[in-house]
Amino acid sequence: MTVALLGGAVLLSACGLPRSGPTKGEIFSGSIEKGGTTNIVNVNDRVNRMANFSPAYGFGSDFRNAAQVGADVVRPGDxxxxxxxxxxxxxxxxxxxxxxxxxxxxxxxxxxxxxxxxxxxxxxxxxxxxxxxxxxxxxxxxxxxxxxxxxxxxxGDGATVSVMGKVTAQGVYPIERPTRTLSAMLSRAGGVDIEPEVAVVIVKRGNSSGKVWLRDLYSSSSNDIALRPGDVILVEEDQRSFTALGALGGQTKVPLGNEQISAIEAVAMVGGLSTTLADPKGVFVMREEPQSVARAVLGRNDVMGDQRMAYVLDLTKPDGMFLARDFMIRDGDTVYVTEAPFVQWQKTLNSILGTATDVGAADSAFE
Incomplete structure (x- = not known):
């Protein structure tokens, strides 16, 4: 009876142990080459160059080239x-x-x-x-x-803009001689009421829109665009983030802020690799890549449409830390660390020994 129960415990342990997510092998089994839908890419210097594309905030030429509104021109509503x-x-x-x-x-x-x-x-x-x-x-x-x-x-109510969102005084403001630019109008509305480091300024003009970091607005005069009647100025807190999962010090959604964050920094932000669980060979960054970036990374021109990518970082290699330092995290990324292979063996062994102890205790009770 003891042997039978022990054998059953082994089988159950092998398939039903708790874990933090898929193993490295299970992720690889979902690759395109094996009939899955994910491109598995080992990160190297070339991949870093190709993948470090980051959608930039900024205003298009139609915003930048617009001349200032003449403060003396009469308009309907004045x-x-x-x-x-x-x-x-x-x-x-x-x-x-x-x-x-x-x-x-x-x-x-x-x-x-x-x-x-x-x-x-x-x-x-x-x-x-x-x-x-x-x-x-x-x-x-x-x-x-x-x-x-x-x-x-x-x-000057004939030429007005609406200022909304995270500003001190929302409202409709006339474009007057002192407030013909974006920064001046924000000052007129009392400035932003959130931390400047995470403030994003969006300007909507007809069917067009542009956005810029508040920091970049004041650091570059080209971002301080001239306003137009009917513009809507919206100040928001940046919502970009990545998700950290697996054998890490924490599993959570992490805001990116306005700084560029590397993969090694992303791991550090959630407490680093778990010293008792993590496989340093199994650090993954998962994202959807646009067609142009996917083609460059994969070196193939026949790739069509957005692609699911799983970038693999091996922190045990001599240059693994440097590659992880140079790999930039983007909005919507998932940083996932697999458990080390011995962890599952240890869990299985603990489960078996625990089951055997329970079985021995049960047998003793019947003697």
């Missing part, structure tokens, strides 16, 4: 103020005993026009205040002698 002086005691617009008339808060309608008494409906949109002054003067001088007109902008 509010104007008019002062009109007439060279007669009893003028068209002035009250009895006065020579000037104040027309405040004339809003430019959606079609770009304003209405001025005795001058009629006048197109204001697209003109500067000085150009609009000349137009109104020409309209009035046929009805009152030597009119003098002054046009001022009361508000």
């Amino acid at each position: 509010v104007l103020g008019l002062s009109i002086w007439e060279n007669v005691d009893d003028g068209l617009l002035a009250s009895m005993g006065t020579s000037s008339t104040q027309l405040t808060e004339l809003q430019v309608d959606s079609q770009g026009y304003i209405f001025v008494p005795y001058a009629g409906r006048i197109r204001a949109s697209g003109n500067s205040p000085d150009e609009l002054r000349r137009i109104i003067t020409q309209r009035l001088e046929t009805q009152t002698p030597d009119p003098q007109v002054m046009v001022t902008r009361v508000a």
Whole structure:
């Protein structure tokens, strides 16, 4: 009876022991060469050069090449103020005993026009205040002698942007002379209210959008783009991350931040390899590679579409640490470390011995 139970324990132990994930052999069995769907790639210097592609944040040429909005150009939605002086005691617009008339808060309608008494409906949109002054003067001088007109902008609400997300004061802000660039508008909204190191600034303009690290916005003037009416500025906390699994000091989802992180740094960030479980020959980085990168890594031009890749790092090789130091982690990567082969044997042995002890105890109970 004892032998039978012990034999059964061996079989059960071999197939039912707990573990942190697939073995190295099981991962290799899922390779393309063996009928699976994953490309298994041993990392070397060439692979590092080909695979270290990182989608960069930044604005396209359409954003960078846009000129600053003229702060003096009138637009639909702007509010104007008019002062009109007439060279007669009893003028068209002035009250009895006065020579000037104040027309405040004339809003430019959606079609770009304003209405001025005795001058009629006048197109204001697209003109500067000085150009609009000349137009109104020409309209009035046929009805009152030597009119003098002054046009001022009361508000710039016709050219506005929306500032949203992780900023101190969300809202709709006019593009004014001091706030015609991205950095100036963020300052106008009180700045960001998250750690600058993880702040990403997104600008949406029509059907286009671009994003930049807040740090890069202030370090490079080319990222401080000119704003356009209708722009939406969104400040978010960066969501890029990688997942650490297997025989590591911790298994968790780890934010990347705005720094480049290597495979060796990624392992260190979660407590390093487990000294009692990890196989240093079985460090994997798993990701989906775009077609162009997959072709370069595999050295094949017949690869079509995105490819599942499992990059293998062997930390026992003389240059293994250097290769892991140079292999960059990307958003969405999974860093997985397999258990050492002896760990499964040890688990099996412990399970067998434990079962044998239980069986011996049971036999003693029946004697």
